[in-house]
Amino acid sequence: MQVVRSHQSHRSFSSSSGSVSASPTLPLYRSAPELEVRLEDFESFAIDRLRVLKGISDGLSRGKKPDEMEKLVNELWKTNMRHQDSSQVPNKDIISHFVLRLVYCRTEELRKWFLSMESALFRHRFRNQTAEAQRAIxxxxxxxxxxxxxxxxxxxxxxxxxxxxxxxxxxxxxxxxxxxxxxxxxxxxxxxxxxxxxxxxxxxxxxxxxxxxxVATIFRSLLSKALILTNRKWATSIREQEQHRLTPIVEALCSSYLGPDFSQPKEYGEISLKDIDQVAKSSFPLCMRHLFEKLREDHHLKHAGRMQLGLFLKGVGLNVDDSLAFWREEFSKKVGLEKFEKEYAYNIRHNYGKEGKKTDYTPYSCQKIILSTPGVGDHHGCPYRHFGEENLRAALSRMGVNSRAMEDVMGKVRNRDYQLACTLTFEALHAAPCDAGINHPNQYFSDSQRLLKAKKDSST
Known part of the structure; x- marks a missing residue:
């Protein structure tokens, strides 16, 4: 596979027998044909396919019935795998598969997830083939x-x-x-x-x-072997050869957040300091509520915790002046006002694009938080992944999660479905479904505020 810059010419997948797009059957992804693909397509096609696979993962984790999964996969594929040139859809299919194969070959955990989701997608697509096409496969x-x-x-x-x-x-x-x-x-x-x-x-x-x-068993077996071989190629040659171009894209894709960036409050405007404690109890997800409570308790957080909570607060609407006042009030109780202004205030202004390169930094997504590795004395990360069971149960109980919902949440935690565990927590606390699932702490906050506002409006 040759990846080219957008200003260079590019062509569709081809082989000695002609264009792949002429094939009427489901691609089997035996090997990547010779091709040239634009760098931006390399990434964007993979992201579109990743939306499909993550949608399938969420549907399976939620225990959707076969007919519900059938409808879900159809909608996911139709929405995400289209192309402005319909003749290029088969090419997009093949390109995106092989890019994600490279992305997800790198660890056993990544391989296991990709293998399961691609196999589920293949099953669905095979069932939708004609009997003649099925026999051809x-x-x-x-x-x-x-x-x-x-x-x-x-x-x-x-x-x-x-x-x-x-x-x-x-x-x-x-x-x-x-x-x-x-x-x-x-x-x-x-x-x-x-x-x-x-x-x-x-x-x-x-x-x-x-x-x-x-057919799906054979497909899964072949893909499993291919992922092992791809990992060897990645580790021995590709990663080093492409370290300045493809490697950063490949290493970032598996943790990509695919929704809004929440760099600015979109719907409810700014929140004020006088409301922040009440809002934290009603609408902060567990990861942010834990950090918020630890900050109030210890008057200090390490750098990773400050970044995770600080960017979240920026996203929910705390402006730069209120943010400085908030952190100053807490930290001055532990380190003193002078040290705060000297060592900490700059980073807060930096997060708001007021210092340095003036970059508008975005709040962390669930995936980024889940993949973090908190050490001793750290409070950042995802509680559903990083807390022990006893501590997690206690934290959920303090939030108000009842015993029945608690067991459902803990079941998802044991299955490593951390985002779904957070989704179930949201649904239990708000007595409302969250069909899209929780993918970002600021999404949790926004959805919570929307439901609480609607409930308040209906009671008046």
């Missing part, structure tokens, strides 16, 4: 299966019908309509475990509408 995968003959089907029809009925399917009695494949049973562990297939002499008899399980 099966042939291209060279699957270890063979079609069941009419004679064999007739001899097993009764037993196949029993299995079909047990899982709520109707078996066609016509040998011309019923399409079955028999495969070594170890190739379809999901179907065997769920008792969804008839097994005879070491073979599982898989109906055409169940073939997705076999």
């Amino acid at each position: 099966m042939e291209e995968f060279d699957l270890p299966c063979k079609a069941v003959s009419n004679a064999e089907f007739e001899s097993l029809k009764e037993k196949l019908g029993q299995v079909a009925r047990s899982i709520g399917h109707n078996l066609s009695l016509s040998t011309t309509d019923a399409i079955y494949y028999k495969v070594p049973f170890e190739e379809v562990p999901e179907l065997v475990t769920g008792r969804k297939v008839f097994i005879n002499q070491g073979y599982a008899y898989v109906a055409m509408n169940q073939v997705v399980s076999l």
Whole structure:
């Protein structure tokens, strides 16, 4: 894959047999064809696909039903994977997959997540293919299966019908309509475990509408191996060769926040110092509430904590003068006024773009906070990830989370679904759904203020 600057010419994926976009079937991503792609497309295509995968992840974590997931994935794909030139959609599909393969090959945790989400996406897209296209994909995968003959089907029809009925399917009695494949049973562990297939002499008899399980297993296996090989190439050559161009993009993409930057309060304007304690109790997410309470208690936070809380406060509407007054009041109790003005005030003004390069710094996203590594004496980071269970339960209880919701939250924490744990906390405290999920502390605050305002308006 060759990445070029935007001022250079670029062309679509191509191979000796012609353009990839001419292929009517689902891409199998066996290998990246020769191509040139603009640097900005390298990143933007990957971000669009990442929106799809993260949407799938959230839907699965929330336990959405198959029909709900079907609708969700359709909407995610239609919204994010479109292109102003419709003929380029297949190219965008392939480019984005291989860029994210590079992004997510680098650690075992990243590989595991990418593998699960891409496999879920592949399953969905395979099921939406025509029967002819599905058979073409099966042939291209060279699957270890063979079609069941009419004679064999007739001899097993009764037993196949029993299995079909047990899982709520109707078996066609016509040998011309019923399409079955028999495969070594170890190739379809999901179907065997769920008792969804008839097994005879070491073979599982898989109906055409169940073939997705076999195909997805092979896809997942091939992708898993490809990720290991990609990681080796990344570590031994690509990372060093592209350290000034692609490497920063690749290393940042997995923690990219995909929503508004919340650098300025968008909806409710500024908050004042006299309201901040009340607002902290009603609308701060746990990560910020913890930092806020520790600051009030200790009159000091280390640098990472000051950055995390300070930028959040900037995003919720605390202006630079009030911010200086807020931090000055607390820190002067611990370090004295003179030291505060000498060592700390500059950084606060810097966050607001009033010093240095005058950069408008943005509040931290959930992903950035989750990936932080607080040490001894630090209070930043994500409590759902970094707190012990006892401390987390105590913190949630102080917020007002009831016992039933608490168990749901802790279940998501044990599954490492930290953002969904925060979402469930929000829903429990506000008695309202948060379908988009919590992806940013300032989103939590904004959604909370919106609901509280609506509740107040309706009661007056």
